[in-house]
Amino acid sequence: MPEASRTEPKIRCHGLWKVFGDAAETACARRGGGTAIEEALAGTDAIIGASDVNLEIAPGELFVIMGLSGSGKSTVLRCIAQLQRPSAGEVWLDDANLASMPEAQLMDIRRHRMGMVFQNFGLVPHFTALQNIAFPLKVRGEPAEQCAAKANEMLDLVGLNGRGDAYPSELSGGQQQRVGIARSLAVDPEVWLLDEPFSALDPLIRKQLQDELLELQARLQKTILFVTHDFSEAVRLADRIAIMRDGRIIQQGRAAELLMNPADDYVSRFVGDVSRLQVLKLGDIMQPSGRAVSGAPKMPASLSIEDMLLTTGGDVSTINVIDSNGRVTGRIDRAQAIETVRNATPGQTG
Amino acid sequence: MSGATTSLDTSLSLDTARRAALALLVLLGIAAIIMPERLPALVASPLAGSDAIAAAINGGIDWFVAVFKPALRAVAAGLDQAVRGLQKILHATPWLFIVIAVTWLAWRLKGIGLAALCGTAVLYMALSGYWLKSMNTLSMVGVAVPLALAVGFGLGVLGAKSRRANAVIQPTLDLMQTIPTFAYLAPLVVLFGFGPVPGVLASMIYAAPPMTRNVLLGLQSVPQELREVSSMSGTTPWQRFCHIELPCAKQQILVGINQLVLASLSMVIIAAVIGGFDDIGREVLVATNKGSARFGQALAAGIVIVLLAVVIDRLTRAAATRREAVGRKTGRRAIPVLWQLAGLAIVLAASIALKTYADIIAVASAIFFRLGEVAVNGWLQDFIATHGITLDAIKKTALMYLLLPLRIGLTKAVLPITWGFTFTPAMQTVYLLTVLAGTAWLAWRGRTTAASLLLSVGLISYCGFSYMPWWVMFAGVCWLAWRHAGWRFALVACAMMLAITLTGHWQGALYSVYLCSAAILVCLLIGCPLGILAAKSDIVSGILRPMNDTLQSIPLYIFLIPAVALFQVNEFSALVAIVLYAIVPLIRYTEHGLRHVPPTLVEAARANGCSPLQRLLMIELPVARPAILLGLNQTVLFALAMLIIAVLVGARGLAEQVNIGLRDADTGLGMTAGLSMAFIAIIADRVLRGYANSLGTTEIKD
Numbered sequence A: 001m002p003e004a005s006r007t008e009p010k011i012r013c014h015g016l017w018k019v020f021g022d023a024a025e026t027a028c029a030r031r032g033g034g035t036a037i038e039e040a041l042a043g044t045d046a047i048i049g050a051s052d053v054n055l056e057i058a059p060g061e062l063f064v065i066m067g068l069s070g071s072g073k074s075t076v077l078r079c080i081a082q083l084q085r086p087s088a089g090e091v092w093l094d095d096a097n098l099a100s101m102p103e104a105q106l107m108d109i110r111r112h113r114m115g116m117v118f119q120n121f122g123l124v125p126h127f128t129a130l131q132n133i134a135f136p137l138k139v140r141g142e143p144a145e146q147c148a149a150k151a152n153e154m155l156d157l158v159g160l161n162g163r164g165d166a167y168p169s170e171l172s173g174g175q176q177q178r179v180g181i182a183r184s185l186a187v188d189p190e191v192w193l194l195d196e197p198f199s200a201l202d203p204l205i206r207k208q209l210q211d212e213l214l215e216l217q218a219r220l221q222k223t224i225l226f227v228t229h230d231f232s233e234a235v236r237l238a239d240r241i242a243i244m245r246d247g248r249i250i251q252q253g254r255a256a257e258l259l260m261n262p263a264d265d266y267v268s269r270f271v272g273d274v275s276r277l278q279v280l281k282l283g284d285i286m287q288p289s290g291r292a293v294s295g296a297p298k299m300p301a302s303l304s305i306e307d308m309l310l311t312t313g314g315d316v317s318t319i320n321v322i323d324s325n326g327r328v329t330g331r332i333d334r335a336q337a338i339e340t341v342r343n344a345t346p347g348q349t350g
Numbered sequence B: 001m002s003g004a005t006t007s008l009d010t011s012l013s014l015d016t017a018r019r020a021a022l023a024l025l026v027l028l029g030i031a032a033i034i035m036p037e038r039l040p041a042l043v044a045s046p047l048a049g050s051d052a053i054a055a056a057i058n059g060g061i062d063w064f065v066a067v068f069k070p071a072l073r074a075v076a077a078g079l080d081q082a083v084r085g086l087q088k089i090l091h092a093t094p095w096l097f098i099v100i101a102v103t104w105l106a107w108r109l110k111g112i113g114l115a116a117l118c119g120t121a122v123l124y125m126a127l128s129g130y131w132l133k134s135m136n137t138l139s140m141v142g143v144a145v146p147l148a149l150a151v152g153f154g155l156g157v158l159g160a161k162s163r164r165a166n167a168v169i170q171p172t173l174d175l176m177q178t179i180p181t182f183a184y185l186a187p188l189v190v191l192f193g194f195g196p197v198p199g200v201l202a203s204m205i206y207a208a209p210p211m212t213r214n215v216l217l218g219l220q221s222v223p224q225e226l227r228e229v230s231s232m233s234g235t236t237p238w239q240r241f242c243h244i245e246l247p248c249a250k251q252q253i254l255v256g257i258n259q260l261v262l263a264s265l266s267m268v269i270i271a272a273v274i275g276g277f278d279d280i281g282r283e284v285l286v287a288t289n290k291g292s293a294r295f296g297q298a299l300a301a302g303i304v305i306v307l308l309a310v311v312i313d314r315l316t317r318a319a320a321t322r323r324e325a326v327g328r329k330t331g332r333r334a335i336p337v338l339w340q341l342a343g344l345a346i347v348l349a350a351s352i353a354l355k356t357y358a359d360i361i362a363v364a365s366a367i368f369f370r371l372g373e374v375a376v377n378g379w380l381q382d383f384i385a386t387h388g389i390t391l392d393a394i395k396k397t398a399l400m401y402l403l404l405p406l407r408i409g410l411t412k413a414v415l416p417i418t419w420g421f422t423f424t425p426a427m428q429t430v431y432l433l434t435v436l437a438g439t440a441w442l443a444w445r446g447r448t449t450a451a452s453l454l455l456s457v458g459l460i461s462y463c464g465f466s467y468m469p470w471w472v473m474f475a476g477v478c479w480l481a482w483r484h485a486g487w488r489f490a491l492v493a494c495a496m497m498l499a500i501t502l503t504g505h506w507q508g509a510l511y512s513v514y515l516c517s518a519a520i521l522v523c524l525l526i527g528c529p530l531g532i533l534a535a536k537s538d539i540v541s542g543i544l545r546p547m548n549d550t551l552q553s554i555p556l557y558i559f560l561i562p563a564v565a566l567f568q569v570n571e572f573s574a575l576v577a578i579v580l581y582a583i584v585p586l587i588r589y590t591e592h593g594l595r596h597v598p599p600t601l602v603e604a605a606r607a608n609g610c611s612p613l614q615r616l617l618m619i620e621l622p623v624a625r626p627a628i629l630l631g632l633n634q635t636v637l638f639a640l641a642m643l644i645i646a647v648l649v650g651a652r653g654l655a656e657q658v659n660i661g662l663r664d665a666d667t668g669l670g671m672t673a674g675l676s677m678a679f680i681a682i683i684a685d686r687v688l689r690g691y692a693n694s695l696g697t698t699e700i701k702d
């Protein structure tokens, strides 16, 4: 990711460990991280939630963590939010290490710089939608009218105007999660954490909210850490994806990278369900070249192969790929594109 | 004997539990056959009880009183002032105002129905001539409730916040629930003297635990996600407690308050045995002890207590569920506070102006009530005169065929004058062999529970609780405890029984167990069928439910009134009183269990062509068994709680010792006997709950 290498990461996890069980926790803390922990824990009944996780998330990036149930996604997210203190390792937010930060200071960071959306919405049942949204503002001591104004603004943002006085029990699942999103954005956080926010919703609403999330992100440019177990959701949303198993990150990279070079069987089984034609973009398979092939149609690098195939007839054999500025950056041979996709599909007829 | 031996031969292939069952069975069989009365050494405990422990407790209390006298005096004086102050206020307030205020409150909280109920109830209190006594009771409750609230709430929060504190609070709550109420009245009297103060403090001690329990439950069941939401919103711990945890737990806490107020009233009424304060409980107690001669008074005053309890219960419950009722949806307009206050002030002024007339009316109607009471007394005496034979027959039957065999055994209870024949040695042998053979056969078929049940019932009715060899009792209880609550608890149970023996309460304990067993047997015989009926018919359920609700919320004393009126003061009245109170949970849980059998199972049974009876016996009852067992567990605890009150009408044993301890201010005696009762309750509770859990779990919330 060129962007990430140029700028300082917004969030950085370094050698992050989380083990459950009091004895294991102290053992882990004493060793101070590293692979020595595994030897120390071998044979004990410690449950490992996250083991040696290293992540870097650039400002404005939408980073997705995925994996099967119990693979430690939530654990990593909650360690970053410090809802669970890591057993070992560092969690940097800009130039502050959250892992060693006292509660009082963390409270301040949460009041101003972090927002979180929960899988089961986490709405306070005895608050109305507006009161829920205003809650983080209220606890940091903002005057009532300012809270109300901001909460109303947030309500508009998620398209719920007019429903502010409803209690959570009077809202549908989709509406509840919109309130959850509005609440997490009320403090204008820099970092936005979402733990399977759409998993409890039905597919249509889920898709709608995904679109809205992308729209919001285009406007707000938060640094997002998004947890899901659904690869197609990850593909729709993510700039980059990390795949977890048993507390470890098996592989991280852009969706196309995972598709074309899966690190192991686990990853390839994970990515097996999505349509390559949709995931792979022209930019992923083009041959770089600055010169345009004359007579060939020009198409943006962010177009999916499927769209390319659908919009071009069989008579077109070569396509010029252009970047967002309209400059030609490469070319694609239509037949060869299909061949590439077929090769990137493990286990299927090749 | 022979049956037992054959089963021993096959026992090699059986699993440990069944082998243990068989071993115990053989032991018990031998015990029974040796005929305890020929070898008295086997019956009487070798560990002679002594009152050393009781004496030590008395010494400790005396020392404590001597050292802390000024502090105790100050506390007592403060509380006394508070009670008497509140009493003055309540006496000075015109009854008309209280009637109107309560009615209005009920109307605001719930609606016209509750308003009518509460209005009528309070009106009855005013017109029946027991107004001042009711106000005396209320003034004690009024001081005890805030104290219990503070203590109960504080402990609940502490327990929810600190795991270490919780480790102390939980077992204490369990113990408090099982210690009979009289047991801590005695030390309180010693510490604080007679009068309202020990009653208020006992009421606080009795009422705080349900509050603590509910606060704990409420705070612990706040969803983890909401705590995290709160953290992520950047709350301080205090903000989190106020804005998230407390409101989330509110519903449960309100349930706790309801239970607290009722418990407080119940205890204040019980504390009337101390005397020294002219409250309504005292009135009922005195009248009840006079039997049928003062039945009218006991009834009229008893109704006041019931109404007090019902009004308090319904009002606090309505307050607890108010949010939905007065929510935006009902569309009822909110009346501005200022208007409400103004209205109340006007009513107050009017009632003060009309006080003289109102009081005249009250006095006049009280005279009518007194006349009515006399009439009721006459009527009851007529009733007893005409139906005395029937009542006697009921009493005799129960005594002869239930109580006596359980207490002294068939060997002594079956006599020509009672059963009409002699229980000859030949018959005894046949009886024992039948029981043993049946047990052996059941055990051999692998039905350990049924086998041990048959054996214990058979042997207990053979030799009776009073002549039960102590080591058989020890062995049996230990085995049950080990089986259903683990070996650790078996050790604890052993220690508890040892403590009972050492304090000299073994015989008393046997008597208490005997009377409770008899009551529980009757409860099972009546309660389970009623529960089944209620589960099958909505009409029966609709009739039973409000009755049960009321029975559960009224103070225990009330149950003595009908028992004594009909059967005078004796063991059978005690039994009746216990059954009246303890049967409620059994009915409730049976109905609940049967109504919550998974519908798929019922449908499957139907599809397989079960008749309704087969369905009930083979599917529904077995599935509902854990729930029924939990109900039985409650029934046992209720029976033990009532036993202590039933002493006043003829129960004996431990409860009597507790009562003597209270009467003679012998704290040591009262406390050791009280703790012994608590031990019995704890053992029964753990064993039954363990058994219910091993059958599967059911969640029942009250």
Ligand SMILES: Nc1ncnc2c1ncn2[C@@H]1O[C@H](COP(=O)(O)OP(=O)(O)OP(=O)(O)O)[C@@H](O)[C@H]1O
Residues within 6 Å of the ligand: A020, A021, A047, A048, A049, A067, A068, A069, A070, A071, A072, A073, A074, A075, A076, A229
């Ligand atoms: N508080 C805890 N105590 C003990 N073990 C825990 C705790 N929280 C999580 N775990 C364990 O850590 C592992 C990772 O859990 P985690 O919740 O992070 O999984 P997940 O990937 O988020 O799964 P899901 O998709 O089901 O949410 C699991 O094995 C889980 O059992």
Ligand SMILES: [Mg+2]
Residues within 6 Å of the ligand: A073, A074, A075, A195, A196
């Ligand atoms: Mg999770």
